[in-house]
Every structure is written in structure tokens, then in C-alpha cells.
Amino acid sequence: MDNVKASLSNIVGGENLLDSPEILLGYAKDQSFVKEMKPWCVVKPKDADQVEALVKWANKARIPLVPVSSQGPHTRGDTVPGAPEAVIVDVSNLKKIHSINRQHRMAVIEPGVTYGELQAALAEKGLALSTSLAPRAGKSVLTSVLEVEPRINAVHQWSYSDPLRCMEVIWGDGVRMYTGEAGGGVRDLEKQWEKERWQVASTGPMMFDFYRMLTSAQGTMGIVTWASVKLEVLPQIHRMYFVPAQQLSELEDFVRRVVRLRFSDELFVLNGAALAGLMGETPEEIAKLREQLPPWIALVGIAGRDLLPELRVETQEQDIKEIAQQFALKMVPGLAGITGEQALAAVTGSSDETGWKARAKGAYQEIFFVTTQDKAPGFVETMKALAAEAGYPANEMGVYVQPQHMGTSCHLEFILPYDSNNPKETAKVKRLFQKASETMVGMGGFFARPYGPWAYLQLNRDAQSYKTIQELKRIFDPEGIMNPGKLTI
Numbered sequence: 001m002d003n004v005k006a007s008l009s010n011i012v013g014g015e016n017l018l019d020s021p022e023i024l025l026g027y028a029k030d031q032s033f034v035k036e037m038k039p040w041c042v043v044k045p046k047d048a049d050q051v052e053a054l055v056k057w058a059n060k061a062r063i064p065l066v067p068v069s070s071q072g073p074h075t076r077g078d079t080v081p082g083a084p085e086a087v088i089v090d091v092s093n094l095k096k097i098h099s100i101n102r103q104h105r106m107a108v109i110e111p112g113v114t115y116g117e118l119q120a121a122l123a124e125k126g127l128a129l130s131t132s133l134a135p136r137a138g139k140s141v142l143t144s145v146l147e148v149e150p151r152i153n154a155v156h157q158w159s160y161s162d163p164l165r166c167m168e169v170i171w172g173d174g175v176r177m178y179t180g181e182a183g184g185g186v187r188d189l190e191k192q193w194e195k196e197r198w199q200v201a202s203t204g205p206m207m208f209d210f211y212r213m214l215t216s217a218q219g220t221m222g223i224v225t226w227a228s229v230k231l232e233v234l235p236q237i238h239r240m241y242f243v244p245a246q247q248l249s250e251l252e253d254f255v256r257r258v259v260r261l262r263f264s265d266e267l268f269v270l271n272g273a274a275l276a277g278l279m280g281e282t283p284e285e286i287a288k289l290r291e292q293l294p295p296w297i298a299l300v301g302i303a304g305r306d307l308l309p310e311l312r313v314e315t316q317e318q319d320i321k322e323i324a325q326q327f328a329l330k331m332v333p334g335l336a337g338i339t340g341e342q343a344l345a346a347v348t349g350s351s352d353e354t355g356w357k358a359r360a361k362g363a364y365q366e367i368f369f370v371t372t373q374d375k376a377p378g379f380v381e382t383m384k385a386l387a388a389e390a391g392y393p394a395n396e397m398g399v400y401v402q403p404q405h406m407g408t409s410c411h412l413e414f415i416l417p418y419d420s421n422n423p424k425e426t427a428k429v430k431r432l433f434q435k436a437s438e439t440m441v442g443m444g445g446f447f448a449r450p451y452g453p454w455a456y457l458q459l460n461r462d463a464q465s466y467k468t469i470q471e472l473k474r475i476f477d478p479e480g481i482m483n484p485g486k487l488t489i
Helices: 002-012 021-028 048-061 115-124 141-146 189-194 249-260 272-279 283-292 309-326 340-348 373-390 423-442 454-459 463-476
Strands: 041-043 065-068 087-090 097-101 106-109 164-171 176-178 222-230 237-245 267-271 296-304 363-371 398-404 409-418
Touching: 002 041, 002 048, 021 041, 048 065, 048 087, 048 164, 048 222, 097 115, 097 189, 106 115, 115 141, 141 222, 237 249, 237 309, 237 340, 249 267, 249 296, 249 309, 249 373, 267 272, 272 283, 272 296, 272 340, 272 398, 272 409, 296 309, 296 340, 363 373, 363 423, 373 398, 373 409, 373 423, 409 423, 423 454, 454 463
Parallel strands: 041 087, 065 087
Antiparallel strands: 097 106, 106 222, 164 176, 164 222, 237 296, 267 296, 267 398, 363 409, 398 409
């Protein structure tokens, strides 16, 4: 193994090869229920050339690689090695923002660029990125878009992969490739920009959309070393409102109508426990808010940009209020002492390093999948029944409903806060997590991002699709070195 370590040091430098027990333990497990496994070492490449050299080295040595880009804590098991003696490839040092182009509203970023860093850089240019719901400040933007985390503005989401466009990838066989418009033989970004190619179109090159193989793949196909993402103009006026309801079903037609008419920017539904967790800073504050908030709340953001911003906001405010009234609902600027301005800052900004979902009890498990809005209430009632059966307090369970792809479907997420220092509570949540996951997939919930045990539950339901995935992996990762043990049944 000394020879292996020496060869790795030659690639990344001795100072970027880490193997102390404390560091390895940090990568051996996360806050999910995935089985703990210690990696052999951690390497931190500084650029794409070193990543390419690492992948080619791993193919010769037949040593597994596990890509990691976000700062911890990790929560879904995808960065925990699934095979022994793996090497963690931590690409968080690749932190360049290669380009921010206001005219084309595009940015080209490396995997180490976090939400906190990118949003600050974009604001200086009068731009913003459509985000997931209150992402952690240390979350890798590139990983977030590759893993197709839901965006909070479904009206502007033209595909599930938005805002992802083109990328540079080192496939599992060591071949470097540009996807989409960036493909075509010119590998120098500067030369592409000189020819007015701004990495906007994600399809291709040629007749195959390679980016689809890299989304929701958990690093099992290759390592992406930069990607282009679509941006938005920073609003001049931005307001957020609340539409409270007693039942989730009461908000279904309201949300569908608003999306269909292409009104609003941000639009999603939280239950009282989830909104309390998002807005509260301490467990005590969260518990108090949970008691004061209504059972369900739709949050509606309205933005006015360069062209007639005041008129756009005022018009949409009036129109959405009228839609709410049509369904016996009311749109209000504040709720339980929370102003729309406060909610907007929490929703569109970055949360702390541990994430807002952990504030209630220090740890949490989440169950999320894709369904349609009309089926969401049925899933929620089933989840409440499962929680009661397991002895888990349903009033503490957060629920997040996010319309996706212009309202054609929705992301449904259950958040289960718990005290990880309490063995009984941890065991209870683990049993509930497993039982609920099995139940939800049986009811038709589609685990589009199959982390951990979800891979077996989801992929086992479609043998042909799983066979296709395996065939593609054999083509692009013939030695099976990229994050083995994930997306397998």
C-alpha cells in the first residue's frame, strides 16, 4: 500500500493526501442509516487534470473512487463508501467561477463552489440562481443541480434538470468530455466564448443527451469538473405571501391554477412543523411556532425585474389574491409573527452549515419522492398513520410539497427530526424510515433520487430500466470504480 500512496502523492501532492483516523472516520459515515465503511484515504485534487489522472490511475489499480464536493454534514449516504478500500475524491478545492455572463444569464462553475459563494458573486452582477429550499451555505451548487434537487420556482422550470446546462466530465474510464453545446471538439472555454458559444444548450453533442446519465447518478458514472447553470435577473422588487389552510387538499386547486397561469416565482407548500423548523432558530422557538401556525401554508413569492417591476408585482398580487378567494382562501403578508420579508430571506438565502431541518432536534431523516399534487394528501395521511403506529409524534413531522416542471408533478418530502443521542428515538425513526419508504413506493411514489435502501425499492420495480443502467455503466465505467455499491439492487 505504500506504493499506492506514493503514486497518489505524485498525482495530487503529499499535502493533499489525507489518511488520519479522524479524517477517515468523518467520511466513513454520515447522518443517514447507510452502513458505515471507512475509506482507505482521501485525496483533494486541485484541477480537472488531476481528477483525470486519478480516474486513469484508479482504472489501472482497480481501486474504487467516491466523489465528494459539498462540505459536511452529509445526510443521504451517497458519499459513504459502498466498497472497501475506497479513495474519497474530495473536489471541494475546485472552486473557480469561470464565467458569469449577464447577457446570456449563464455561469460556469466548478464543484467546490457553494451556494453562499455563488449567490454573493452573482449579486454583484445583478443576477441570481434558482435554488432549492434554503440550501446549506456549504452545499455544492454543482452537486445540487446534478442531483436534481427541486427548485422553488416551478413556473420557470422547463425540465427536471433546470438550471443545469453543459458540463465537463471525466467518465469512469478516464475519458474527458464536454457535453451539450460545449461539445464539438473545442475543449478550451475561452475559445468557445470567442466563437459566441456560451454553454447554454444542454442537449448533445450529436443525438445523445449525455447529461441525463450524470443527473441523479450519485457519482457512479464519472466526476463532473465544471458545469454551466442558467441564471435569473436579480429582482428589483421581491415579496412573499402566505396562503394558510386547514387541509392540504384545500391548497391543491389554488396551486395548480397559479402555476397554470404562470403567476408567481417561488411557490410551494409547507405544513406548520416544516415552516416552524425553517423560521425558528432554537428548539424552543420551533416548538412555539409549531403551535401557533396553521396546519398548512402555501408560500407565494412575486418578483419584479427590469421591465415594469412595480406593475408586474402589483398585478400579480391582485390576480393571485383573487385566485385564492375563488377557492375560499386568503393571501396574507404575515403569519404567526412571521413577515413575508423574513420568510423570503429564509427561503431564498442559505441556511447554516447543519441545515434548517436539523434545528428542531439536532438530527433528521427525510423521505422524498415524486408524485402528483392530487395524490399528495393520500400519501400524507398514510404517513401520519405510519408515524402513529411507530410511536413517532406526527405533529413534529415536517411536510414539504414542491410543484415541479411547471406543475406537471410535485416533490413530496417528509422530514423526521430526532435526537441522535437517544438510542430509542433513533431506533424508532429508523424503523419508521424503512417502513414508510416501502409503503410509499408501493403506493406509487417514484424515488427519482434513489439513495441508500431506496435504490433496491425503486430499481427492483423495473428490471428493464435497471438492466439499461447497468449496461451504460459498463460502457462508461468498465472497471466499476465509480462509487460502487450505489444504484444497485
